[in-house]
Amino acid sequence: MDTKNVVIVGATGAVGKAMIKCLDNLEFPVGNLRLVASERSKGKVVKTSFGEITLETISDEVFESSDIALFSAGGDISREWRDRVVAADCLMIDNSSAFRYEYDVPLVVPEINPDAAREHNGVIANPNCTTAIAAVVLWPLHEAFGLKKVIISTYQATSGAGAKGMQELLDQTRDVLEESEGNPLKVSKCHVEPRAFAHPIAFNIIPHIDKFQKNGYTKEEMKVTWETHKIFGDDSIAVSCTAVRIPTLRAHSESIVIETEKSVSVDEAREVLEDSDGVKVVDNPDDELYPMPLEASGKSGVRVGRIRQNIVFGENGLEFFISGDQLLKGAALNAVQIAKLFV
Amino acid sequence: MDTKNVVIVGATGAVGKAMIKCLDNLEFPVGNLRLVASERSKGKVVKTSFGEITLETISDEVFESSDIALFSAGGDISREWRDRVVAADCLMIDNSSAFRYEYDVPLVVPEINPDAAREHNGVIANPNCTTAIAAVVLWPLHEAFGLKKVIISTYQATSGAGAKGMQELLDQTRDVLEESEGNPLKVSKCHVEPRAFAHPIAFNIIPHIDKFQKNGYTKEEMKVTWETHKIFGDDSIAVSCTAVRIPTLRAHSESIVIETEKSVSVDEAREVLEDSDGVKVVDNPDDELYPMPLEASGKSGVRVGRIRQNIVFGENGLEFFISGDQLLKGAALNAVQIAKLFV
Numbered sequence: 001m002d003t004k005n006v007v008i009v010g011a012t013g014a015v016g017k018a019m020i021k022c023l024d025n026l027e028f029p030v031g032n033l034r035l036v037a038s039e040r041s042k043g044k045v046v047k048t049s050f051g052e053i054t055l056e057t058i059s060d061e062v063f064e065s066s067d068i069a070l071f072s073a074g075g076d077i078s079r080e081w082r083d084r085v086v087a088a089d090c091l092m093i094d095n096s097s098a099f100r101y102e103y104d105v106p107l108v109v110p111e112i113n114p115d116a117a118r119e120h121n122g123v124i125a126n127p128n129c130t131t132a133i134a135a136v137v138l139w140p141l142h143e144a145f146g147l148k149k150v151i152i153s154t155y156q157a158t159s160g161a162g163a164k165g166m167q168e169l170l171d172q173t174r175d176v177l178e179e180s181e182g183n184p185l186k187v188s189k190c191h192v193e194p195r196a197f198a199h200p201i202a203f204n205i206i207p208h209i210d211k212f213q214k215n216g217y218t219k220e221e222m223k224v225t226w227e228t229h230k231i232f233g234d235d236s237i238a239v240s241c242t243a244v245r246i247p248t249l250r251a252h253s254e255s256i257v258i259e260t261e262k263s264v265s266v267d268e269a270r271e272v273l274e275d276s277d278g279v280k281v282v283d284n285p286d287d288e289l290y291p292m293p294l295e296a297s298g299k300s301g302v303r304v305g306r307i308r309q310n311i312v313f314g315e316n317g318l319e320f321f322i323s324g325d326q327l328l329k330g331a332a333l334n335a336v337q338i339a340k341l342f343v
Numbered sequence: 344m345d346t347k348n349v350v351i352v353g354a355t356g357a358v359g360k361a362m363i364k365c366l367d368n369l370e371f372p373v374g375n376l377r378l379v380a381s382e383r384s385k386g387k388v389v390k391t392s393f394g395e396i397t398l399e400t401i402s403d404e405v406f407e408s409s410d411i412a413l414f415s416a417g418g419d420i421s422r423e424w425r426d427r428v429v430a431a432d433c434l435m436i437d438n439s440s441a442f443r444y445e446y447d448v449p450l451v452v453p454e455i456n457p458d459a460a461r462e463h464n465g466v467i468a469n470p471n472c473t474t475a476i477a478a479v480v481l482w483p484l485h486e487a488f489g490l491k492k493v494i495i496s497t498y499q500a501t502s503g504a505g506a507k508g509m510q511e512l513l514d515q516t517r518d519v520l521e522e523s524e525g526n527p528l529k530v531s532k533c534h535v536e537p538r539a540f541a542h543p544i545a546f547n548i549i550p551h552i553d554k555f556q557k558n559g560y561t562k563e564e565m566k567v568t569w570e571t572h573k574i575f576g577d578d579s580i581a582v583s584c585t586a587v588r589i590p591t592l593r594a595h596s597e598s599i600v601i602e603t604e605k606s607v608s609v610d611e612a613r614e615v616l617e618d619s620d621g622v623k624v625v626d627n628p629d630d631e632l633y634p635m636p637l638e639a640s641g642k643s644g645v646r647v648g649r650i651r652q653n654i655v656f657g658e659n660g661l662e663f664f665i666s667g668d669q670l671l672k673g674a675a676l677n678a679v680q681i682a683k684l685f686v
Contacts, residue, residue, distance in 0.1 A: 149655045153496035153598035155548055155587065159527070166527040169546075170520065177517055184502070184509040184592045188640040203512075203591050204637040205498055207598070207649050207664045212628040216609065216651025225654060238655040242598040242664060244498065247590050248546050249527045255496035255550075255585040255598075266559065285555040294547040297531040306550050308559025311568060312492050312581040321550045321585060 003031035004343060007066040007090075009058060009081075010073030011035035011046070014163040015095060018332035019070050024049040025300075026336050029343055034062055036073075063088035068339050071095060072331065086122035091342060093124050093335050097219075100125040100227060107230045110337040111278045112139045116233075117341050124338055127231060128223040129330025130154055130243065134254055135231055136329065137304050137322050140276040141269060142232060146261030149313075152224060152241040155253040156209060157293060158201060159327055165196045166249050172202040173247070197245060206245040218243055251293035252330060253323040259313040266307050269318055273304055278329065283307050291323035300328055346374035347686060350409040350433070352401060352424075353416030354378035354389070357506040358438055361675035362413050367392040368643070369679050372686055377405055379416075406431035411682050414438060415674065429465035434685060436467050436678050440562075443468040443570060450573045453680040454621045455482045459576075460684050467681055470574060471566040472673025473497055473586065477597055478574055479672065480647050480665050483619040484612060485575060489604030492656075495567060495584040498596040499552060500636060501544060502670055508539045509592050515545040516590070540588060549588040561586055594636035595669040602656040609650050612661055616647055621672065626650050634666035643671055 006023065010016040016035075023030055030050055037044075037055040044055045056062065058077070063069055063085045071078050075098035082099070085092045099105040106116040107125045109132055117124055127135065134152060141147065158165035172192050180186035192200045199206050210220035221241040229235040274281050280301035282291050291303035302324035310317030324330060349366065353359040359378075366373055373393055380387075380398045387398045399405065401420070406412055406428045414421050418441035425442070428435045442448040449459040450468045452475055460467055470478065477495060484490065501508035515535050523529035535543045542549050553562035564584040572578040617624050625634050626648035634646035645667035653660030667673060 151494050151600050151655055153585075155498070155589070163527075170525050170527060173516060174520055174525070177513065177520070182513050182517070184506075184513060187592050188637050198631045199635060200637060204635055205589065205591060205596060206635060207596075207633050208628070208631065215654075216628070216649070217654075240600065240654040240662060242496075242649070242662065244596075244598065244664075246498070246548065248548060249530050253548060253550075253587075255587065257494050257583065285551070285559070288541045288551065290550050292542060292547055292549060294531050294543060306559070306585070311558075311560075311583040312494055319583060319585065321587075 002343065003029045004067040005032040005065060006030055006339070007034040007036060007062050007069045009036040009069060009071045009077065011055065012037045012041050013072055014159055014327055015072040015331045018327040019072065019336060020048050022328070022332045022336040026340060028336060028340060034066060036062060060084055060088060063090040066090045068093065068342065070335050070339065082123060091120070091124070092122060093126060093338050095126045095331055095335055097128065097223065099123055100127065107227060108338050109135050109231055109334060110341060111136050112231055113233065114341055117338060126331065126335045126338065127227045128220070129160060129326035130156065130220065130252055130254065131224050131227040132330050132334050133252055133302050133322060133324035133326060134224065134256065135228060136276070136278040136302050137273065138228070139232065140272050140279070141258065141260070144272045145264045147237045147258055148261055149259035150237060150239040151257045153255045154241065154243045155246045156243060157248040157250050157252055157326060158245065159250045160209065160245070160252065161196045168196040169201050169247055169249065172200060176202045201245060201247050203247060205247070207242065209243040209245055248293045250325060250327060251296040251323050252326040253291065253293055253321065255321055257310050257312070257319045258317065260316050260318065263315040264318050266309055270307055278302060279304055281305065291321055293323050296323035296325055299325055300333055302329055345686065346372045347410040348375045348408060349373055350377040350379060350405050350412045352379040352412060352414045352420065354398065355380045355384050356415055357502055357509070357670055358415040358674045361670040362415065362679060363391050365671070365675045365679040369683060371679060371683060377409060379405060403427055403431060406433040409433045411436065411685065413678050413682065425466060434463070434467070435465060436469060436681050438469045438674055438678055440471065440566065442466055443470065450570060451681050452478050452574055452677060453684060454479050455574055456576065457684055460681060469674065469678045469681065470570045471563070472503060472669035473499065473563065473595055473597065474567050474570040475673050475677050476595055476645050476665060476667035476669060477567065477599065478571060479621040479645050480616065481571070482575065483615050483622070484601065484603070487615045488607045490580045490601055491604055492602035493580060493582040494600045496598045497584065497586045498589045499586060500591040500593050500595055500669060501588065502593045503552070503588070503595065504539045511539040512544050512590055512592060515543060519545045544588060544590050546590060548590070550585065552586040552588055591636045593668060593670060594639040594666050595673060596634060596636055596664065596666040598664055600653050600655070600662045601660065603659050603661065606658040607661050609652055612650055621645060622647055624648065634664055636666050639666035639668055642668055643676055645672055
């Protein structure tokens with residue numbers, strides 16, 4: 001089998017680390033793997049299943065010797081290096097939101113629109129995590145029943161803000177437990193200094209992810225609308241989202257209500273979802289089985305459960321709950337799946 | 344001013360304790376206050392703003408000497424004592440779900456249907472916490488614009504399972520922090536023994552509150568539909584809910600999308616809500632102000648923010664986020680407000 005030389009830009013971040021694991025788990029035929037990090041990490045050695053690799057800083061030479069570059073170092077780095085990566089004839093798969101809405105940059109979820117990936121001009125965008133997790137569940141339902149309306153409320157883990165988000169939750173929680181001496185009534189009076197988030201996240205939730213837009217939605221919320229349209233190639237579906245940060249570590253959850261063109265039953269929907277790639281039906285209330293972030297952490301399939309006929313939309317309505325590891329399907333896994341389309 | 348003799352049944356629970364505070368905060372004209380608890384607590388002395396009160400066990404005599412009984416000791420106790428409380432000519436205001444759906448038991452939120460309270464036959468029911476918090480915000484919008492559809496996803500605190508729910512979250516969180524040594528990757532592998540909830544709640548969420556019904560909704564979710572209809576006196580409104588337990592201590596939050604009969608703008612909605620009793624508009628994204636459970640804890644008004652025109656329903660649609668202390672408006676405060684209607 002042909003091998004590909006791969007470089008990961010942002011290799012020490014939460015997503016970068018997950019990318020290394022995904023290359024292994026998906027048996028990606030890695031020729032040479034190079035790991036790019038910041039000046040601060042240069043020279044450190046990382047143990048991987050592809051051997052010990054020395055972290056290096058970004059350079060043209062890295063891309064000249066690589067076939068595929070997985071970028072997860074923020075939009076600014078992606079924007080700064082795009083032209084040089086493309087000039088080096090290295091395929092750029094970018095996890096930032098920098099190019100997602102450009103006309104000639106495909107936005108790809110391999111279970112949904114793998115063909116779009118072929119039309120790239122050197123850059124393929126990886127979708128927003130919340131969108132990707134919802135999309136693998138919504139797409140088969142769209143194909144089978146036709147989506148008219150999608151109403152989402154999210155329960156997003158601190159890992160969405162990277163390793164520093166997870167650390168802030170753990171540190172803050174420990175501080176609050178100490179200061180409150182385990183007294184529930186004292187918790188809301190504890191003093192904590194938020195850094196990664198706008199407000200305290202320990203024992204709190206924050207209905208604010210990314211910047212506010214003029215229409216009152218946040219950019220995170222609008223990404224779900226914009227990106228679902230682009231990935232599905234259909235902007236007639238009405239999609240709205242409320243995005244909420246909650247005190248969990250990893251795996252996002254979403255409560256989703258849909259209205260469909262055709263009538264839909266719970267049994268039909270379950271059958272469709274059980275046959276879908278990237279989806280795992282976890283839906284047995286009698287045994288208290290339903291998606292939960294702790295159970296979804298580290299797993300590749302997006303969990304879907306609590307599937308029921310929605311009261312509001314009746315026989316053209318369905319309601320369900322999903323949990324998916326946003327570092328995997330929401331980021332690293334999807335990026336490596338895109339790369340695999342080119343093997 | 345006339346005084347009323349009051350008895351609180353379940354005085355040592357989270358709601359019972361909040362009831363004592365609410366009687367004081369609302370300047371309820373308490374004549375004699377008696378506190379009923381379990382055999383185990385009998386004889387203990389509780390310091391209140393009405394003096395030191397000795398806990399006693401339940402008896403006919405307690406109700407014979409009281410004008411109003413605030414019950415918050417679970418549905419079984421309420422059912423067992425109902426006839427004797429009524430026979431003693433003591434008005435029973437019951438926080439359990441035991442009688443809420445009986446035809447001749449008014450279900451009351453004083454900001455919405457105070458007149459219904461007058462039609463009691465000895466018992467008045469206090470609504471479910473999630474319903475009550477949503478109802479004070481939905482009612483003025485219903486009066487102004489007419490509600491057609493209401494789609495809710497909740498973020499419910501562990502206090503919904505009483506003091507033991509809050510303690511379980513704190514204890515479990517401390518155990519997980521110790522066992523994982525603050526390593527985010529180890530958290531999902533920690534072993535915890537759930538008691539108050541079906542699954543671990545530390546750094547997790549559980550889309551399951553109360554028992555599952557045949558239609559796939561939980562009883563908690565159906566309560567929101569049933570009780571909104573009864574309180575509003577209008578069962579033509581389509582209401583659906585997904586109820587999720589999250590690792591917070593106190594104050595429930597809800598993400599709500601509505602479709603209205605009349606067109607509605609954000610400015611009109613805000614004006615209506617700012618004029619509404621029991622509601623506090625906290626909605627200034629530029630200053631990162633929006634409802635959050637940590638901020639809503641211990642406050643009487645239900646916070647509403649993130650008010651925006653909903654993309655899916657267009658000019659007849661609105662979307663917003665609410666947080667309210669479910670031990671207060673969702674339980675103790677509403678019960679004492681009902682009692683005040685009879686002063």
